[in-house]
Amino acid sequence: MSSSPVDVDASFLEEHRDSLNEIFRIYLEDINPFIVQFEILKNEFPIEVQNEIRAIYGHLVRASTAVNREDIERNIEKMRSHTKRALFDCFKYSCILITDKYKEFFVRYKGVDLTYINEGHFLHDVQEHYHAAKEQLKAAKILELSNATEDQLVAEYQKAYELFADIEGALKEAESKANYLKHRATRRDIVSYASLAAGIIGVLITVVTFVLAK
Template sequence: MDSSFLTQYGQDLDESFRAYLEDIVPFIVLFESQKSEFPIELQNEIRAMYAHLARAAIAETPEQAQRNVYKIKSHTKRALLDCYKYSCLISYDNYTDFFKRYEGVDLSYLDQGRFLPEVQTHFNRAKAAHCAAKSAETSNITEGQLFELYQDAYNQFASLDEKLRSVEEDAAYLQHKATRKDQLAKVSFAVGIVGTVVGIIGLIVALL
Protein backbone atom coordinates (compact mmCIF):
# COMPACT_ATOMS: atom_id res chain seq x y z
CA MET A 1 0.00 0.00 0.00
CA ASP A 2 1.46 3.35 -1.09
CA SER A 3 -0.61 6.51 -0.66
CA SER A 4 2.17 8.96 -1.46
CA PHE A 5 0.33 9.97 -4.62
CA LEU A 6 -2.37 11.52 -2.37
CA THR A 7 -0.14 14.58 -2.04
CA GLN A 8 -1.08 15.68 -5.55
CA TYR A 9 -4.59 16.39 -4.24
CA GLY A 10 -3.35 18.64 -1.47
CA GLN A 11 -5.14 21.72 -2.83
CA ASP A 12 -8.46 19.88 -3.11
CA LEU A 13 -8.14 18.58 0.43
CA ASP A 14 -7.14 22.00 1.75
CA GLU A 15 -10.29 23.50 0.21
CA SER A 16 -12.48 20.86 1.85
CA PHE A 17 -10.79 21.26 5.24
CA ARG A 18 -11.03 25.03 5.01
CA ALA A 19 -14.74 24.83 4.15
CA TYR A 20 -15.29 22.53 7.12
CA LEU A 21 -13.43 24.72 9.61
CA GLU A 22 -14.45 28.17 8.36
CA ASP A 23 -17.97 27.55 7.04
CA ILE A 24 -19.46 24.39 8.50
CA VAL A 25 -18.14 24.48 12.09
CA PRO A 26 -19.61 27.98 12.79
CA PHE A 27 -23.01 26.65 11.68
CA ILE A 28 -22.65 23.66 14.02
CA VAL A 29 -21.90 26.02 16.92
CA LEU A 30 -24.94 28.12 15.99
CA PHE A 31 -27.25 25.10 15.81
CA GLU A 32 -26.09 23.75 19.16
CA SER A 33 -26.31 27.14 20.90
CA GLN A 34 -29.74 28.08 19.55
CA LYS A 35 -31.47 24.72 19.26
CA SER A 36 -29.21 22.33 21.20
CA GLU A 37 -29.24 20.18 18.09
CA PHE A 38 -26.77 18.69 15.64
CA PRO A 39 -28.89 17.79 12.57
CA ILE A 40 -28.54 14.11 11.67
CA GLU A 41 -28.29 14.92 7.95
CA LEU A 42 -25.28 17.10 8.65
CA GLN A 43 -23.71 14.45 10.87
CA ASN A 44 -24.05 11.90 8.09
CA GLU A 45 -22.35 14.15 5.54
CA ILE A 46 -19.45 14.88 7.89
CA ARG A 47 -19.02 11.19 8.64
CA ALA A 48 -18.98 10.50 4.91
CA MET A 49 -16.34 13.20 4.38
CA TYR A 50 -13.95 11.63 6.83
CA ALA A 51 -14.72 8.07 5.73
CA HIS A 52 -13.65 8.98 2.20
CA LEU A 53 -10.61 10.79 3.59
CA ALA A 54 -9.55 7.57 5.31
CA ARG A 55 -10.15 5.58 2.13
CA ALA A 56 -8.14 8.09 0.10
CA ALA A 57 -5.28 7.90 2.59
CA ILE A 58 -5.03 4.11 2.33
CA ALA A 59 -5.88 3.87 -1.37
CA GLU A 60 -3.82 1.33 -3.28
CA THR A 61 -4.08 3.09 -6.63
CA PRO A 62 -4.10 6.72 -7.80
CA GLU A 63 -7.59 6.15 -9.22
CA GLN A 64 -8.95 5.10 -5.84
CA ALA A 65 -7.41 8.14 -4.20
CA GLN A 66 -8.81 10.48 -6.84
CA ARG A 67 -12.30 8.99 -6.59
CA ASN A 68 -12.39 9.39 -2.82
CA VAL A 69 -10.98 12.92 -2.88
CA TYR A 70 -13.75 13.96 -5.26
CA LYS A 71 -16.30 12.34 -2.96
CA ILE A 72 -14.87 14.32 -0.03
CA LYS A 73 -15.47 17.53 -1.98
CA SER A 74 -19.00 16.44 -2.85
CA HIS A 75 -19.93 15.57 0.74
CA THR A 76 -18.37 18.83 1.98
CA LYS A 77 -20.63 20.80 -0.34
CA ARG A 78 -23.66 18.75 0.70
CA ALA A 79 -22.82 19.37 4.35
CA LEU A 80 -22.76 23.11 3.71
CA LEU A 81 -26.03 22.77 1.81
CA ASP A 82 -27.57 21.12 4.88
CA CYS A 83 -26.26 24.01 6.97
CA TYR A 84 -28.05 26.47 4.71
CA LYS A 85 -31.27 24.46 4.87
CA TYR A 86 -31.32 24.17 8.66
CA SER A 87 -30.26 27.78 9.15
CA CYS A 88 -33.26 28.94 7.11
CA LEU A 89 -35.59 27.03 9.44
CA ILE A 90 -33.95 28.56 12.52
CA SER A 91 -34.25 32.06 11.06
CA TYR A 92 -37.93 31.44 10.30
CA ASP A 93 -38.45 30.45 13.94
CA ASN A 94 -36.51 33.52 15.10
CA TYR A 95 -38.86 35.76 13.13
CA THR A 96 -41.95 34.08 14.59
CA ASP A 97 -40.53 34.13 18.13
CA PHE A 98 -39.66 37.83 17.86
CA PHE A 99 -43.25 38.85 17.20
CA LYS A 100 -44.58 36.47 19.85
CA ARG A 101 -42.14 37.96 22.34
CA TYR A 102 -43.33 41.49 21.62
CA GLU A 103 -46.99 40.73 21.08
CA GLY A 104 -49.10 43.68 22.22
CA VAL A 105 -46.18 46.12 21.91
CA ASP A 106 -46.52 48.94 19.39
CA LEU A 107 -43.48 48.33 17.20
CA SER A 108 -44.42 51.01 14.70
CA TYR A 109 -42.05 53.41 16.50
CA LEU A 110 -38.98 51.29 15.75
CA ASP A 111 -36.40 52.69 13.35
CA GLN A 112 -38.44 55.85 12.86
CA GLY A 113 -41.39 53.88 11.57
CA ARG A 114 -39.41 51.96 8.95
CA PHE A 115 -39.00 48.68 10.82
CA LEU A 116 -42.37 46.98 10.32
CA PRO A 117 -42.71 47.50 6.55
CA GLU A 118 -39.04 46.71 5.95
CA VAL A 119 -38.96 43.56 8.08
CA GLN A 120 -42.13 42.29 6.41
CA THR A 121 -40.52 42.84 3.01
CA HIS A 122 -37.37 41.05 4.21
CA PHE A 123 -39.43 38.12 5.48
CA ASN A 124 -41.51 37.77 2.32
CA ARG A 125 -38.38 37.84 0.17
CA ALA A 126 -36.61 35.25 2.33
CA LYS A 127 -39.66 32.99 2.44
CA ALA A 128 -40.05 33.17 -1.34
CA ALA A 129 -36.38 32.28 -1.85
CA HIS A 130 -36.71 29.34 0.53
CA CYS A 131 -39.86 28.08 -1.18
CA ALA A 132 -38.12 28.32 -4.56
CA ALA A 133 -35.20 26.27 -3.25
CA LYS A 134 -37.47 23.61 -1.73
CA SER A 135 -39.51 23.36 -4.92
CA ALA A 136 -36.33 22.96 -6.95
CA GLU A 137 -35.41 19.81 -5.00
CA THR A 138 -37.99 17.86 -7.00
CA SER A 139 -36.92 19.32 -10.35
CA ASN A 140 -34.13 18.31 -12.68
CA ILE A 141 -31.67 21.05 -11.77
CA THR A 142 -28.06 20.26 -10.93
CA GLU A 143 -26.70 19.98 -7.42
CA GLY A 144 -24.74 23.18 -8.02
CA GLN A 145 -27.89 25.08 -8.98
CA LEU A 146 -29.72 23.78 -5.93
CA PHE A 147 -26.80 24.86 -3.76
CA GLU A 148 -27.01 28.39 -5.17
CA LEU A 149 -30.76 28.57 -4.50
CA TYR A 150 -30.36 27.55 -0.87
CA GLN A 151 -27.39 29.86 -0.49
CA ASP A 152 -29.58 32.74 -1.69
CA ALA A 153 -32.35 31.74 0.74
CA TYR A 154 -29.81 31.60 3.56
CA ASN A 155 -28.47 35.06 2.68
CA GLN A 156 -32.02 36.45 2.66
CA PHE A 157 -32.78 34.99 6.08
CA ALA A 158 -29.41 36.13 7.44
CA SER A 159 -30.34 39.67 6.41
CA LEU A 160 -33.68 39.23 8.18
CA ASP A 161 -31.92 38.04 11.35
CA GLU A 162 -29.67 41.08 11.29
CA LYS A 163 -32.70 43.36 10.95
CA LEU A 164 -34.32 41.78 14.01
CA ARG A 165 -31.13 41.98 16.07
CA SER A 166 -30.70 45.66 15.20
CA VAL A 167 -33.99 46.60 16.92
CA GLU A 168 -34.02 44.05 19.76
CA GLU A 169 -32.86 46.51 22.40
CA ASP A 170 -35.34 49.20 21.33
CA ALA A 171 -38.18 46.66 21.17
CA ALA A 172 -37.39 45.49 24.71
CA TYR A 173 -37.45 49.13 25.87
CA LEU A 174 -40.87 49.69 24.28
CA GLN A 175 -42.12 46.52 25.94
CA HIS A 176 -40.86 47.75 29.31
CA LYS A 177 -42.58 51.10 28.80
CA ALA A 178 -45.82 49.44 27.73
CA THR A 179 -45.75 47.12 30.75
CA ARG A 180 -45.09 49.99 33.12
CA LYS A 181 -47.82 52.10 31.53
CA ASP A 182 -50.25 49.20 31.89
CA GLN A 183 -49.29 48.76 35.54
CA LEU A 184 -49.78 52.48 36.22
CA ALA A 185 -53.16 52.36 34.50
CA LYS A 186 -54.21 49.45 36.71
CA VAL A 187 -53.04 51.28 39.83
CA SER A 188 -54.89 54.44 38.77
CA PHE A 189 -58.02 52.42 38.13
CA ALA A 190 -57.75 50.76 41.54
CA VAL A 191 -57.20 54.11 43.23
CA GLY A 192 -60.21 55.48 41.40
CA ILE A 193 -62.37 52.57 42.54
CA VAL A 194 -61.21 53.00 46.13
CA GLY A 195 -61.90 56.72 45.96
CA THR A 196 -65.39 56.08 44.63
CA VAL A 197 -66.13 53.53 47.34
CA VAL A 198 -64.84 55.88 50.03
CA GLY A 199 -66.98 58.66 48.60
CA ILE A 200 -70.09 56.48 48.62
CA ILE A 201 -69.42 55.36 52.19
CA GLY A 202 -68.92 58.97 53.23
CA LEU A 203 -72.20 59.94 51.61
CA ILE A 204 -74.04 57.11 53.35
CA VAL A 205 -72.55 58.08 56.71
CA ALA A 206 -73.58 61.70 56.17
CA LEU A 207 -77.15 60.66 55.46
CA LEU A 208 -77.45 58.52 58.63
Protein backbone atom coordinates in the same frame (compact mmCIF):
# COMPACT_ATOMS: atom_id res chain seq x y z
CA MET B 1 -12.36 -4.30 14.83
CA SER B 2 -10.93 -5.87 11.66
CA SER B 3 -9.25 -9.23 12.19
CA SER B 4 -6.78 -8.59 9.37
CA PRO B 5 -4.64 -5.54 8.56
CA VAL B 6 -5.88 -3.11 5.91
CA ASP B 7 -3.51 -1.88 3.24
CA VAL B 8 -3.66 1.92 3.49
CA ASP B 9 -1.77 4.24 1.14
CA ALA B 10 -2.15 8.02 1.58
CA SER B 11 0.34 8.92 -1.14
CA PHE B 12 -2.60 9.92 -3.36
CA LEU B 13 -3.02 13.04 -1.23
CA GLU B 14 -0.23 14.90 -3.01
CA GLU B 15 -1.46 14.05 -6.49
CA HIS B 16 -4.97 15.32 -5.67
CA ARG B 17 -3.80 18.21 -3.51
CA ASP B 18 -5.88 20.92 -5.24
CA SER B 19 -9.15 19.00 -4.95
CA LEU B 20 -8.50 18.09 -1.33
CA ASN B 21 -7.43 21.63 -0.47
CA GLU B 22 -10.78 22.90 -1.76
CA ILE B 23 -12.67 20.33 0.32
CA PHE B 24 -10.70 21.07 3.48
CA ARG B 25 -10.95 24.84 2.94
CA ILE B 26 -14.76 24.67 2.64
CA TYR B 27 -14.93 22.65 5.84
CA LEU B 28 -12.61 24.93 7.83
CA GLU B 29 -13.80 28.30 6.53
CA ASP B 30 -17.49 27.69 5.87
CA ILE B 31 -18.85 24.59 7.60
CA ASN B 32 -16.97 24.62 10.91
CA PRO B 33 -18.03 28.18 11.89
CA PHE B 34 -21.66 27.11 11.46
CA ILE B 35 -21.06 24.04 13.64
CA VAL B 36 -19.62 26.25 16.39
CA GLN B 37 -22.69 28.51 16.23
CA PHE B 38 -25.07 25.54 16.32
CA GLU B 39 -23.36 24.17 19.42
CA ILE B 40 -23.49 27.58 21.11
CA LEU B 41 -27.18 28.13 20.30
CA LYS B 42 -28.54 24.59 20.58
CA ASN B 43 -25.70 22.61 22.18
CA GLU B 44 -25.84 20.36 19.13
CA PHE B 45 -25.65 20.41 15.38
CA PRO B 46 -28.07 18.73 12.96
CA ILE B 47 -27.80 15.03 12.25
CA GLU B 48 -27.86 15.77 8.51
CA VAL B 49 -24.58 17.67 8.79
CA GLN B 50 -23.08 14.98 11.02
CA ASN B 51 -23.94 12.33 8.44
CA GLU B 52 -22.36 14.32 5.61
CA ILE B 53 -19.15 14.86 7.60
CA ARG B 54 -19.03 11.16 8.43
CA ALA B 55 -19.42 10.39 4.72
CA ILE B 56 -16.60 12.80 3.82
CA TYR B 57 -14.22 11.02 6.16
CA GLY B 58 -15.43 7.62 4.97
CA HIS B 59 -14.63 8.42 1.34
CA LEU B 60 -11.23 9.83 2.34
CA VAL B 61 -10.42 6.48 3.94
CA ARG B 62 -11.77 4.57 0.94
CA ALA B 63 -9.58 6.64 -1.36
CA SER B 64 -6.56 5.65 0.73
CA THR B 65 -7.41 1.96 0.32
CA ALA B 66 -8.44 2.12 -3.36
CA VAL B 67 -6.62 -0.23 -5.71
CA ASN B 68 -6.72 1.98 -8.80
CA ARG B 69 -6.79 5.62 -9.89
CA GLU B 70 -10.47 5.53 -10.91
CA ASP B 71 -11.56 4.48 -7.42
CA ILE B 72 -9.43 7.21 -5.87
CA GLU B 73 -10.91 9.90 -8.11
CA ARG B 74 -14.46 8.61 -7.59
CA ASN B 75 -14.08 8.77 -3.80
CA ILE B 76 -12.56 12.24 -3.92
CA GLU B 77 -15.48 13.43 -6.05
CA LYS B 78 -17.86 11.92 -3.50
CA MET B 79 -15.98 13.79 -0.76
CA ARG B 80 -16.54 17.00 -2.68
CA SER B 81 -20.24 16.18 -3.14
CA HIS B 82 -20.79 15.47 0.57
CA THR B 83 -18.87 18.63 1.49
CA LYS B 84 -21.21 20.72 -0.64
CA ARG B 85 -24.23 18.96 0.85
CA ALA B 86 -22.96 19.60 4.37
CA LEU B 87 -22.58 23.28 3.49
CA PHE B 88 -26.08 23.76 2.13
CA ASP B 89 -27.45 21.79 5.10
CA CYS B 90 -25.74 24.38 7.30
CA PHE B 91 -27.40 27.18 5.34
CA LYS B 92 -30.75 25.39 5.59
CA TYR B 93 -30.51 24.77 9.36
CA SER B 94 -29.44 28.37 9.96
CA CYS B 95 -32.57 29.55 8.15
CA ILE B 96 -34.67 27.41 10.50
CA LEU B 97 -32.92 28.82 13.59
CA ILE B 98 -33.41 32.41 12.43
CA THR B 99 -37.07 31.68 11.67
CA ASP B 100 -37.45 30.60 15.31
CA LYS B 101 -35.75 33.82 16.45
CA TYR B 102 -38.09 35.87 14.27
CA LYS B 103 -41.20 34.23 15.71
CA GLU B 104 -39.87 34.44 19.29
CA PHE B 105 -39.20 38.18 18.83
CA PHE B 106 -42.81 38.91 17.94
CA VAL B 107 -44.11 36.69 20.74
CA ARG B 108 -41.82 38.50 23.18
CA TYR B 109 -43.09 41.90 22.07
CA LYS B 110 -46.72 41.01 21.48
CA GLY B 111 -48.89 44.04 22.21
CA VAL B 112 -45.97 46.46 21.81
CA ASP B 113 -46.34 49.11 19.12
CA LEU B 114 -43.22 48.38 17.07
CA THR B 115 -44.06 51.09 14.53
CA TYR B 116 -42.16 53.49 16.79
CA ILE B 117 -38.90 51.75 15.85
CA ASN B 118 -37.02 53.50 13.04
CA GLU B 119 -40.07 55.62 12.19
CA GLY B 120 -42.07 52.55 11.23
CA HIS B 121 -39.53 51.28 8.72
CA PHE B 122 -38.35 48.40 10.92
CA LEU B 123 -41.69 46.61 11.09
CA HIS B 124 -42.45 47.04 7.40
CA ASP B 125 -38.96 46.07 6.25
CA VAL B 126 -38.47 43.06 8.50
CA GLN B 127 -41.85 41.58 7.56
CA GLU B 128 -41.15 42.16 3.86
CA HIS B 129 -37.69 40.61 4.14
CA TYR B 130 -39.08 37.64 6.05
CA HIS B 131 -41.58 36.94 3.28
CA ALA B 132 -38.81 37.15 0.65
CA ALA B 133 -36.54 34.88 2.71
CA LYS B 134 -39.28 32.26 3.12
CA GLU B 135 -39.93 32.29 -0.62
CA GLN B 136 -36.23 31.83 -1.39
CA LEU B 137 -35.96 28.97 1.12
CA LYS B 138 -39.01 27.34 -0.45
CA ALA B 139 -37.45 27.70 -3.91
CA ALA B 140 -34.24 26.07 -2.68
CA LYS B 141 -36.15 23.14 -1.17
CA ILE B 142 -38.06 22.64 -4.42
CA LEU B 143 -34.80 22.71 -6.36
CA GLU B 144 -33.40 20.06 -4.00
CA LEU B 145 -36.13 17.68 -5.20
CA SER B 146 -34.93 18.05 -8.79
CA ASN B 147 -31.73 16.90 -10.47
CA ALA B 148 -29.87 20.06 -9.48
CA THR B 149 -26.16 19.87 -8.78
CA GLU B 150 -24.69 20.42 -5.34
CA ASP B 151 -23.20 23.73 -6.54
CA GLN B 152 -26.65 24.94 -7.63
CA LEU B 153 -28.15 23.93 -4.29
CA VAL B 154 -25.38 25.66 -2.35
CA ALA B 155 -26.02 28.85 -4.34
CA GLU B 156 -29.79 28.78 -3.75
CA TYR B 157 -29.58 27.94 -0.05
CA GLN B 158 -26.90 30.58 0.41
CA LYS B 159 -29.26 33.19 -1.06
CA ALA B 160 -31.91 32.15 1.46
CA TYR B 161 -29.42 32.20 4.32
CA GLU B 162 -28.19 35.69 3.45
CA LEU B 163 -31.77 36.98 3.46
CA PHE B 164 -32.41 35.38 6.85
CA ALA B 165 -29.09 36.71 8.16
CA ASP B 166 -30.23 40.25 7.27
CA ILE B 167 -33.40 39.62 9.28
CA GLU B 168 -31.36 38.40 12.25
CA GLY B 169 -29.29 41.58 12.09
CA ALA B 170 -32.40 43.76 11.99
CA LEU B 171 -33.88 41.96 15.01
CA LYS B 172 -30.68 42.41 17.01
CA GLU B 173 -30.58 46.10 16.14
CA ALA B 174 -34.23 46.59 17.14
CA GLU B 175 -34.05 44.55 20.37
CA SER B 176 -33.09 47.36 22.75
CA LYS B 177 -35.68 49.76 21.29
CA ALA B 178 -38.40 47.12 21.42
CA ASN B 179 -37.49 46.32 25.02
CA TYR B 180 -37.71 50.02 25.92
CA LEU B 181 -41.14 50.29 24.32
CA LYS B 182 -42.28 47.18 26.19
CA HIS B 183 -41.19 48.61 29.57
CA ARG B 184 -42.77 51.97 28.76
CA ALA B 185 -46.03 50.26 27.82
CA THR B 186 -45.89 48.24 31.05
CA ARG B 187 -45.42 51.40 33.13
CA ARG B 188 -48.28 53.08 31.28
CA ASP B 189 -50.51 50.08 31.99
CA ILE B 190 -49.58 50.19 35.68
CA VAL B 191 -50.47 53.89 35.84
CA SER B 192 -53.75 53.21 34.03
CA TYR B 193 -54.63 50.36 36.38
CA ALA B 194 -53.71 52.52 39.38
CA SER B 195 -55.87 55.36 38.11
CA LEU B 196 -58.74 52.97 37.47
CA ALA B 197 -58.37 51.48 40.93
CA ALA B 198 -58.28 54.93 42.49
CA GLY B 199 -61.41 55.89 40.57
CA ILE B 200 -63.23 52.75 41.67
CA ILE B 201 -62.20 53.30 45.29
CA GLY B 202 -63.36 56.92 45.05
CA VAL B 203 -66.76 55.81 43.78
CA LEU B 204 -67.05 53.18 46.53
CA ILE B 205 -66.18 55.74 49.20
CA THR B 206 -68.78 58.12 47.80
CA VAL B 207 -71.42 55.38 47.78
CA VAL B 208 -70.58 54.24 51.31
CA THR B 209 -70.59 57.82 52.59
CA PHE B 210 -73.95 58.43 50.94
CA VAL B 211 -75.43 55.25 52.44
CA LEU B 212 -74.12 56.00 55.94
CA ALA B 213 -75.40 59.55 55.75
CA LYS B 214 -78.99 58.32 55.37
